[in-house]
Amino acid sequence: xxxxxxxxxxxxxxLSGPLYxxxxxxxxxxxxxxxxxxGEAIPAERRLSERFGISIGTVRKAIDxxxxxxILIRQQGRGTFVATHNRDRLLFxxxxxxxxxxxxxxxxxxxxxxxxxxADRVAADRLGVEIGDAVFRIRNLLRxxxxxxxxxxxxxxxxxxxxxxxxxxxxxxxxxxNLYQEAFGISVVRTSERLSATLADAxxxxxxxxxxxxxxLQIRRVALTYNEVPVExxxxxxxxxxxxxxxxxxxx
Amino acid sequence: xxxxxxxxxxxxxxLSGPLYxxxxxxxxxxxxxxxxxxGEAIPAERRLSERFGISIGTVRKAIDxxxxxxILIRQQGRGTFVATHNRDRLLFxxxxxxxxxxxxxxxxxxxxxxxxxxADRVAADRLGVEIGDAVFRIRNLLRxxxxxxxxxxxxxxxxxxxxxxxxxxxxxxxxxxNLYQEAFGISVVRTSERLSATLADAxxxxxxxxxxxxxxLQIRRVALTYNEVPVExxxxxxxxxxxxxxxxxxxx
DNA sequence: CAGTGGTCTAGACCACATT
DNA sequence: ATGTGGTCTAGACCACTGT
Numbered sequence: 001x002x003x004x005x006x007x008x009x010x011x012x013x014x015l016s017g018p019l020y021x022x023x024x025x026x027x028x029x030x031x032x033x034x035x036x037x038x039g040e041a042i043p044a045e046r047r048l049s050e051r052f053g054i055s056i057g058t059v060r061k062a063i064d065x066x067x068x069x070x071i072l073i074r075q076q077g078r079g080t081f082v083a084t085h086n087r088d089r090l091l092f093x094x095x096x097x098x099x100x101x102x103x104x105x106x107x108x109x110x111x112x113x114x115x116x117x118x119a120d121r122v123a124a125d126r127l128g129v130e131i132g133d134a135v136f137r138i139r140n141l142l143r144x145x146x147x148x149x150x151x152x153x154x155x156x157x158x159x160x161x162x163x164x165x166x167x168x169x170x171x172x173x174x175x176x177x178n179l180y181q182e183a184f185g186i187s188v189v190r191t192s193e194r195l196s197a198t199l200a201d202a203x204x205x206x207x208x209x210x211x212x213x214x215x216x217l218q219i220r221r222v223a224l225t226y227n228e229v230p231v232e233x234x235x236x237x238x239x240x241x242x243x244x245x246x247x248x249x250x251x252x
Numbered sequence: 253x254x255x256x257x258x259x260x261x262x263x264x265x266x267l268s269g270p271l272y273x274x275x276x277x278x279x280x281x282x283x284x285x286x287x288x289x290x291g292e293a294i295p296a297e298r299r300l301s302e303r304f305g306i307s308i309g310t311v312r313k314a315i316d317x318x319x320x321x322x323i324l325i326r327q328q329g330r331g332t333f334v335a336t337h338n339r340d341r342l343l344f345x346x347x348x349x350x351x352x353x354x355x356x357x358x359x360x361x362x363x364x365x366x367x368x369x370x371a372d373r374v375a376a377d378r379l380g381v382e383i384g385d386a387v388f389r390i391r392n393l394l395r396x397x398x399x400x401x402x403x404x405x406x407x408x409x410x411x412x413x414x415x416x417x418x419x420x421x422x423x424x425x426x427x428x429x430n431l432y433q434e435a436f437g438i439s440v441v442r443t444s445e446r447l448s449a450t451l452a453d454a455x456x457x458x459x460x461x462x463x464x465x466x467x468x469l470q471i472r473r474v475a476l477t478y479n480e481v482p483v484e485x486x487x488x489x490x491x492x493x494x495x496x497x498x499x500x501x502x503x504x
Numbered sequence: 505c506a507g508t509g510g511t512c513t514a515g516a517c518c519a520c521a522t523t
Numbered sequence: 524a525t526g527t528g529g530t531c532t533a534g535a536c537c538a539c540t541g542t
Contacts, residue, residue, distance in 0.1 A: 018530060044508060055532045060509090070502055076509045077539035093502050100446075190502040194352075196492035197449040197467035215449035215467050240448035247499055250322055250345050250442040270511060296527060307513045312528090328528045329520035511537070518530070 023062040041079035085177040098246045113139040114166040123155045126233040134158035155233040188223045275314040293331035337429040350498045365391040366418040375407045378485040386410035407485040440475045460491045
């Protein structure tokens with residue numbers, strides 16, 4: 001219990017710095033390797049403290065950080081679970097388009113296009129692949145309150161989504177990120193977005209039931225999984241006539 | 253030092269729930285009342301644990317939460333300080349307009365207008381005051397990389413900013429939020445923003461050196477101080493030709 | 505009831521900054 | 524050398540969930 005370097009759960013070597021950071025890193029490896037799967041409970045804190053041969057408080061500190069990054073979820077009396085992508089999580093963390101007044105709505109997603117293609121310069125750069133590498137291109141139209149509000153153009157690196165087909169997108173029971181997680185073991189943990197104002201092109205205008213050159217909010221998003229690895233590039237165009245992009249600053 | 257209910261630093265009554273939440277609440281009161289001032293160090297953790305008659309770990313947990321809300325700042329070996337508004341903090345937490353490529357820049361702010369007026373319906377609603385209450389209206393033009401990029405229209409409730417005048421805005425040495433804090437004891441802790449796409453009106457177009465009806469990113473921001481009290485309403489219009497609004501989701 | 509996470513304690517020692 | 528926050532320990536007890 002004392003020598004971590006001979007423990008099967010600790011493939012890495014204890015290098016330096018705080019012990020709880022090392023424990024956190026080891027837990028991340030278990031997650032990345034899929035030994036702890038989304039939706040499952042991880043071992044109890046007491047058990048982990050015994051396994052790692054450390055104090056329970058140190059285990060808690062490691063878990064605290066993973067909970068803070070929305071990778072684990074604590075539930076008093078039940079256990080600590082690996083986070084899954086459900087509707088509520090999407091709505092709470094990743095979907096920031098809201099009505100001017102009233103509660104948050106979940107969008108009605110309709111697939112418009114599904115195609116295989118090659119990565120252009122921008123997508124390759126954002127996804128960390130080579131120009132010309134195989135990608136999937138998906139276009140979705142999102143409705144809120146019954147009217148079309150958002151056009152999503154998604155680019156996925158084909159190498160990470162082997163066998164992805166249109167059917168999976170149509171039959172998706174929950175969110176898109178849930179599909180990535182369930183079917184391909186890819187958990188989106190964080191996204192980075194860049195927003196700008198543009199004018200509607202003919203395509204977007206038609207889909208969103210607007211005049212050409214109407215003002216649209218453009219969102220360019222990169223979705224990242226564990227260890228900051230990019231897995232999706234998405235360009236959204238939002239009609240902000242009745243909906244807006246909501247954001248809070250200074251929370252962390 | 254042992255009985256919190258007779259201690260001058262603990263005016264409230266211990267009601268229920270976790271002890272550290274109560275300690276946090278008491279520390280918030282000290283901050284709100286100005287007994288702990290921005291830039292100053294608060295008493296050492298050991299001293300606080302003695303003063304409150306509790307364990308040092310419990311004090312740390314209360315401080316942890318305040319640090320997480322950017323109200324206190326820990327510095328190992330030096331102490332724990334009440335957060336101040338300097339350029340770096342603004343840039344890091346509250347200024348999200350960045351160049352498409354390259355590092356973050358601090359904007360060059362130029363005052364365009366300063367006037368006293370009455371709150372309209374929207375401003376009154378956002379600021380939690382009555383329609384017709386006295387307000388200050390400030391217009392700033394912000395330059396990045398030498399060119400005008402943002403027009404800020406700021407509304408401040410006059411009641412909270414007694415004696416504010418144009419001179420203070422012109423001679424401001426640091427950020428606007430620093431002025432609020434230094435001159436009026438108002439610490440902006442968090443902001444809530446709503447973004448949409450609009451077309452430039454004649455005024456904005458002239459200031460930003462654009463054609464009328466050019467697409468602009470509109471940001472409507474409410475700035476909040478301790479306990480979610482609104483203190484500023486601001487509408488920004490951003491030319492996103494060469495700069496964009498940057499955001500990260502899923503961090504917390 | 506047993507098992508889980510949540511709170512709280514009372515210390516020890518470490519890393520860092522200042523004097 | 525002193526004082527600060529940062530880490531880590533080894534427990535106790537509480538609050539909650541499920542059986």
